[in-house]
Amino acid sequence: MAVHLSEPDRLLPVPGVRLCAVAAGIRYKDRNDLVLMELAPGSECAAVFTRNAFCAAPVHVARDHLAREAPRYLLINAGNANAGTGQPGMHAALACCAAVAEVGHTRPERVLPFSTGVIGEPLPVERITDVLPAAIQGLNPQGWMAAMRAIMTTDTVGKGISEQVALSGGTVTLTGIAKGSGMVHPDMATMLAYVASDARVESGLLQAMLGRCADQSFNVITVDGDTSTNDACVLAATGASGVAVESTEDRDAFEAALLRVCRYLAQAIVRDGEGATKFVTVRVTGARDAREARVVGMTVAQSPLVKTALFASDPNWGRILAAVGRAGLPELDVDAVTIHLGDVRIVVDGGRAPEYTEQAGQRVMDQAEIMMTIDLGGRGHDQAEVYTCDFSYDYVRINAEYRS
Structure with missing residues (x-):
């Protein structure tokens, strides 16, 4: 049982972000295990990934796609890591991106894939692609709670948090979800985290902020000393609020809020560490x-x-x-x-x-x-x-x- 941790009652929608959780039957029965997240046009995105040399196929693909252009969709599956799967795993990750691009009317390079679960087993691509039309149809701003639960593996509690911070141009929202319970150690750990805000933040600043906050949160936790093949932490800024993070004061306030969100999620992972009592x-x-x-x-x-x-x-x-x-x-x-x-x-x-x-x-x-x-x-x-x-x-x- 998690140590002094319970699921949030609700998570605030982030203007410019829509999500849908669906059941693809990848590993689990009678539960959602696939999440599609849509970012509004013009959104900026930053990410940090595992440094495990055997990083999973989706990590390779997500890194490559993010370096090319800003993503429009994030696809997250639970139950299969698509790690240790060689070239077939790469083809599977790319096939999933292509399928999302087709139903989402965008380019495959604008899709970032993420996987968590069992290492070394082939990713059941058809199970994923079969439910993508339903995922596209089900996208909605209120999908955070369902997404939080759908990405869980050995987690016992869903992990999520929302914050609002007042900046000089107005108030912006940050909402984040994460999963992780075992194989948790810095550089990151069987850990996926997704944070989004409706603030407008320049891409270089967004990446720098995420790097600093991840270093003080996700990279100072350990459950068992094992570093996963699949870790990723993504930060998206949609700009939908029209509030820009530009002045030193606004930068400091926004980064402080981001650090609180990241630190809460990181500590929640430890509190829900496999078998943890303390x-x-x-x-x-x-x-x-x-x-x-x-x-x-x-x-x-x-x-x-x-x-x-x-x-x-x-x-x-x-x-x-x-x-x-x-x-x-x-x-x-x-x-x-x-x-x-x-x-x-x-x-x-x-x-x-x-x-x-x-x-x-x-x-x-x-x-x-x-x-x-x-x-x-x-x-x-x-x-x-x-x-x-x-x-x-x-x-x-x-x-x-x-x-x-």
Whole structure:
């Protein structure tokens, strides 16, 4: 069960965006598993993708198409990753784009394909193309909730959020949805995220904003340390509000709202991590730079020994200490490092804090949300936060039963 996470009651429509979710029968029965998203003419689009060398066919195609021109349609399927499928997989992704282009009266290059699900199985193209006419007919601005649910795989909760932000020219809307539960680790993770706004944003600025926000959200989460073949995060700006993001103040306000949306979606993925019973923030302070802080945070956050101790509610501070020590920081003064679990200091001067008691540590570890703070002893003034969850018996069960 997800940790303190529930589906949104509603998601705000974004002028210039229409969506439809349909059942193609790709893997699942009696549920929608295919989403078609239409962007109004003149929309700008930015994206970041997985860096996994075995990235899926749709990732290759989407990158190529996005580099050529702004997309008109996004096609997202759940249940089949179309990864590890070689040239037939490329042909399948391109065939889906061509089919969308035909029913949508546009060029195949203006269609971006996305897939999530089982790796190594052929994509059932005909099942997808057969339902595209219905998807086109069903496009509507209120389709966000259905789309949010249709892209789920091992997720237990739909993940979505809407925000409105006041800019100098008026108020704009941001709505985002995401899926992800396992195979989650930076650069991105079995994670798809789609955010749209009715603001008018120049394409270069849109890409820069998305890159920075993804780096502070989707790239600081880990469920299991595995980086997926299919990750993608897309940001579309339709301009339908007529409100331009141009001044420094408007840029800052819009990017801050975008970061809130991305961070919420990223943390929602961790809260719904496969088998998760705890949501954990690892905050690292006193680092020479943000990269160093993130390395330490991620080393602790993805440690199986730390994560199993979290599941057991076991205040086994030695595992945290060991993870910090193997993070590879040059010239780390271990005697200057301090570690806190919540408000409880557990490590100081290279060992257990003299005032620490197992009862105090247990009180923190029994909580569903835990803050772990690691200060590196004044090596610098930078800090970073990483978000993770515990490893439970259910994580093993889910991944033994579900073929990735």
